């Protein structure tokens with residue numbers, strides 16, 4: 001076992017400006033080489049899993065890079081528990097780094113965004129670092145500009161944030177925790193502006209969707225921007241008289257806006273779940289509740305997904321989330337092996353969260369079973385594994 005770490009130069013983003021673009025470094029891959037149980041599979045054909053062990057909040061994730069479609073994939077599951085001493089240290093949720101200085105946590109949006117609040121909830125003493133886009137947040141962690149990231153993954157009204165599901169498997173970051181945040185939207189406007197005077201409302205698409213009924217009732221035009229706080233900032237800077245912003249009460253005070261209406265979301269119980277991401281995984285244990293996230297693909301055929309999910313049901317392992325996304329690099333596959341079939345199917349990735357630690361033998365058996373299923377499928381179809 002060896003550990004190689006490469007530290008690229010640190011860039012200090014201006015504190016009041018979101019990171020807009022991460023410069024690319026000529027850097028070695030940051031790699032933690034462990035002693036994994038390696039199972040070579042052609043990911044193209046099969047089930048590939050990537051696990052993530054969430055602690056009380058979390059998931060340690062190892063999603064495979066979706067770019068190397070035809071390369072063998074190392075499936076490492078439980079081997080990491082064989083030599084715990086050699087593993088990276090568990091992450092601290094204190095928000096303080098090794099030397100007591102605040103850890104830097106990237107989030108998407110401007111100061112006053114809900115994601116900033118989520119970052120503060122996840123890492124209470126952290127320095128939250130604003131980034132313009134979700135991709136930038138992933139890059140900021142990958143390139144050592146920040147220590148962690150906090151990103152929205154689903155909302156109780158709007159559903160999954162698909163962009164972040166897709167980005168998860170394109171970056172080699174680990175899910176190390178999660179936090180939920182109650183989202184209470186306000187309608188903000190410049191002082192002197194009334195609701196009747198508004199013809200349009202700016203906000204993040206998710207926020208606009210969460211206030212769909214209210215905005216329809218008001219008959220205002222929706223305009224999508226990058227984040228809720230950015231909408232508030234725009235309305236304020238441009239002293240707009242015909243436009244308001246859907247954002248937090250905190251954004252109102254940051255940008256000097258008036259709160260015209262509170263709790264305008266369609267349901268008072270409006271909650272967003274955020275993932276905490278890091279370069280290094282947490283060490284799964286059995287001493288407290290854990291959650292694990294995996295992603296896999298399956299062959300086409302009747303009952304394959306049923307069988308895949310049954311490996312958890314038969315072991316009384318509770319699933320908390322399932323999401324499917326078309327595979328981007330290879331969205332369609334033909335119905336026969338020659339590739340000449342006229343029928344084409346979408347090829348999917350299945351994301352599953354379940355309540356168990358991969359240090360738990362029951363969960364290990366379930367994951368082993370899931371792998372075996374793919375082998376069976378290979379025999380049945382004759383496809384090369």
Ligand SMILES: O=C(O)C(=O)C[C@]1(C(=O)O)C=C[C@@H](O)C=C1
Nearest residue numbers: 113114115152204206227228272
């Ligand atoms: O725009 C913000 O304030 C965000 O933090 C983004 C975001 C999201 O992407 O879902 C976060 C929480 C709310 O659900 C609405 C918007």
